[in-house]
Amino acid sequence: MLRMPPxxxxxxxxxxxxxxxxxxxxxxxxxxxGGTDINPNLKHRLLEPQALxxxxxxxxxxxxxxxxxxxxxxxxxxxxxxxxxxxxxxxxWPALAQAASLVSGPQLRNMGTIGGNVMLDTRCQWYNQTHFxxxxxxxxxxxxxxxxHVIKGGSKCVAAASNDTAPALMTxxxxxxxASGDGRARMPLAELWQADGIWNRKLSPQELLVAIHxxxxxxxHHGAYGKLRDRGxxxxxxxxxxxxxxxDDAGKIAHAALCAVALQARPWPLKKVADALCGxxxxxxxxxxAVEQVAALAAKQxxxxxxxxxxxxxxxxxxxxxxxxxxxxxxAKAGPVHHL
Ligand SMILES: Cc1cc2nc3c(=O)[nH]c(=O)nc-3n(C[C@H](O)[C@H](O)[C@H](O)COP(=O)(O)OP(=O)(O)OC[C@H]3O[C@@H](n4cnc5c(N)ncnc54)[C@H](O)[C@@H]3O)c2cc1C
Numbered sequence: 001m002l003r004m005p006p007x008x009x010x011x012x013x014x015x016x017x018x019x020x021x022x023x024x025x026x027x028x029x030x031x032x033x034g035g036t037d038i039n040p041n042l043k044h045r046l047l048e049p050q051a052l053x054x055x056x057x058x059x060x061x062x063x064x065x066x067x068x069x070x071x072x073x074x075x076x077x078x079x080x081x082x083x084x085x086x087x088x089x090x091x092x093w094p095a096l097a098q099a100a101s102l103v104s105g106p107q108l109r110n111m112g113t114i115g116g117n118v119m120l121d122t123r124c125q126w127y128n129q130t131h132f133x134x135x136x137x138x139x140x141x142x143x144x145x146x147x148x149h150v151i152k153g154g155s156k157c158v159a160a161a162s163n164d165t166a167p168a169l170m171t172x173x174x175x176x177x178x179a180s181g182d183g184r185a186r187m188p189l190a191e192l193w194q195a196d197g198i199w200n201r202k203l204s205p206q207e208l209l210v211a212i213h214x215x216x217x218x219x220x221h222h223g224a225y226g227k228l229r230d231r232g233x234x235x236x237x238x239x240x241x242x243x244x245x246x247x248d249d250a251g252k253i254a255h256a257a258l259c260a261v262a263l264q265a266r267p268w269p270l271k272k273v274a275d276a277l278c279g280x281x282x283x284x285x286x287x288x289x290a291v292e293q294v295a296a297l298a299a300k301q302x303x304x305x306x307x308x309x310x311x312x313x314x315x316x317x318x319x320x321x322x323x324x325x326x327x328x329x330x331x332a333k334a335g336p337v338h339h340l
Contacts, residue, residue, distance in 0.1 A: 002043040002130065008051040015060050015179050015210060021053050022206050023181050029053050030205060033077060033116035036108045041121060045131040046143055061115070061210060064089070070216030076115025076209045081106070083114055083165070093214055095168040095223030095242045098336035102227045103164045105234040115209045118166060118176070118189070122159035122197045122265055123236060124307045126150065142198050150307045158264055159197030160307050166267040167242035167259035168225050172214050179208040186213070193266035197307075200265040218255075220247035222282075226326030226337035228318045230310065237262040238310040239302070241322055243330040245277065253277050253287075258294070258323070260302050262315075273297040282331035291327050295320035 009032070012018035022029055029051040032038060041047055055061055061077040064086055072093060074083065083089060084101035103109055103117060126140045126149040139145025141157050148154035166189075174189040180203075189212070194202050217223075222245040229235035244257040256277040258270040276294050280287040304315035325337045 004039070004042055005045065005048055007042075007049055010051055010053045011057050012053060012055075013057045013059070015058060015208065018053055018055065018058055018208060019179055019181065021051075022208070025051050025053075027206065031055055031119075031208060033113040033119075034079065034108075034111035036104070036112040037116060037120055041128075044129065044134075046121075046127065055115075055208075072214040072216075074114050074212045074214070076113060076118075076211055078114050080109040080112045080114060080117065080165075084109065092217050092221070093168075093172055093223065094333070095171060095225045095244065095330075096165060096214070098223075099164045099168040099225040099227075099240070099242060102225065102336055104236075108234075114165060114212060117163045118169070118192075118212065119201070119209055120161075120163040120166075122157075122200050123162040124150065124157075124159035124197065125309050126307075127159055150305055156195070157197030158305055158307050159200075160262050160264055160305075161193070161200055161267050162236045162262050162308065163267075164225070164227060164237055164240055164261065167240055167261045168223070169212065169214070170259040170267055170269055171223065171242045171244040171257040172217070175213045176209055177211040177213065178203060179210050180204075180206070184210070190269070195265050197265040218246040220249075220251075221245070222247065222330045222333055224326050224330035224337065226322040226329065228310075228315065228322055236308070238308065238315050239263070239304065239318055239322060241298070241319075241326050243326045244274075245282070245327075245330050247282070250281075252279055252281050258298070260298070260319075262308060263302055263304055264307075268302065270298055270301055273301060277327075287331065291324055294327065295323045298323040 010021045030049040032052040032054045062075045080100045090097040127142045225242045228239040240261040246255040248254040256274040258274040260268045277290045280290045299320045302319045304312040306312045
């Protein structure tokens with residue numbers, strides 16, 4: 001049986017109180033949201049904080065609302081189930097609702113939060129293992145060791161961003177609201193990430209994600225999320241791709257965005273690739289031709305490594321397949337795409 005290490009749990013009720021507790025802990029505390037990722041990681045001794053600061057009682061971190069300008073605000077502690085089942089999110093930000101609906105399984109979505117998903121630790125088959133297992137291999141550079149087992153002689157950790165909602169949020173131009181010792185700040189989600197699997201965010205573990213803000217989508221916005229995984233009922237992505245298509249009044253694509261996940265340390269926007277879709281009309285031959293072109297370009301840019309489970313050559317072969325399926329699903333306003 002894997003046991004929890006000893007730690008103290010603090011229960012603030014406001015963001016200010018939470019920040020005071022975090023600063024007082026001088027780097028020895030971590031945030032606890034739904035606990036669905038941090039708890040297994042504690043059991044595997046992947047982190048050993050002296051305290052967890054539970055965010056459950058912080059009211060400001062909860063709730064979904066849309067302001068008078070049409071911006072969606074998601075409190076960081078909003079559960080994935082709430083995001084997946086929210087009728088307005090399904091209608092106006094469909095890729096996000098679909099991505100949330102495909103995270104793990106129902107029980108974990110009831111506990112897991114959108115904030116915990118954005119701030120999810122990167123994953124690697126050499127890292128997400130018990131202490132005994134990791135020790136027997138001399139550890140790895142992400143925790144306790146110096147060597148990378150994915151890329152022999154590699155100098156940078158390539159553990160993969162594996163958070164399903166991140167690519168959908170990226171295509172939707174999400175902004176994040178952060179609390180830190182310096183007060184509050186807001187920044188584009190796209191600026192959060194860095195290419196380092198040890199810690200793939202530019203914010204420190206002490207900074208708090210308060211809320212996610214999404215601009216309103218166009219009247220003719222289409223979006224979808226496609227996810228490759230071993231078991232349709234629970235697994236992390238082996239490859240994930242979010243699609244955004246905004247149509248003009250004539251039905252042509254005026255703006256397109258694509259973002260992939262489960263490849264490398266950062267969610268991976270495919271900006272130039274998506275541009276090939278602009279000016280085409282879903283349902284017409286020019287769109288079908290562009291989809292073929294985009295799928296081929298995505299396969300060139302997305303190069304899965306043997307960092308997460310699943311044969312990486314198979315994952316690579318699935319890149320154009322899932323890119324196409326997800327584009328067709330978005331164009332048809334169909335539901336999420338996933339491998340069963
Ligand atoms: C069996 C299993 C399958 C899973 N499958 C998937 C999957 O398919 N896709 C997927 O994306 N995830 C998956 N997960 C991981 C996890 O369930 C989700 O990512 C979930 O959204 C994490 O949210 P949480 O609230 O439980 O985060 P927690 O576990 O509480 O926290 C995760 C991390 O985020 C930090 N954090 C949490 N909230 C904040 C905040 N507000 N500000 C700053 N930092 C914060 C924590 O300190 C911690 O480092 C799976 C987990 C398990 C156990």
